[in-house]
Amino acid sequence: MNERITLLVDGRRVEAEAGRPLGAVLHGEGNPIIRHTARRHEPRGLFCGMGVCFDCLVTIDGRPGVRACVTPVSDGMRVETGRS
Ligand code: FES
16 A cells, blocks of 8 residues: 555645545545636646646646646645636
């Protein structure tokens, strides 16, 4: 069994398996929406799941525009989604 880590998602503590893709962790919370588009406020979530479509962009540790589907989670990571 892999190590369990804790990250913060929109200020909430979330436990996950170390190294698991962030997109999978977010999807596993039961909410498929990761962000809303800026202009039309349309929901976006995992679409391609392999770093191509950019639908899963989040902010990690203050760095915006990170693709959740290809980013492994790590302990203490601070994630801001565009969920609203
Ligand atoms: S789901 Fe397509 S880039 Fe992440």
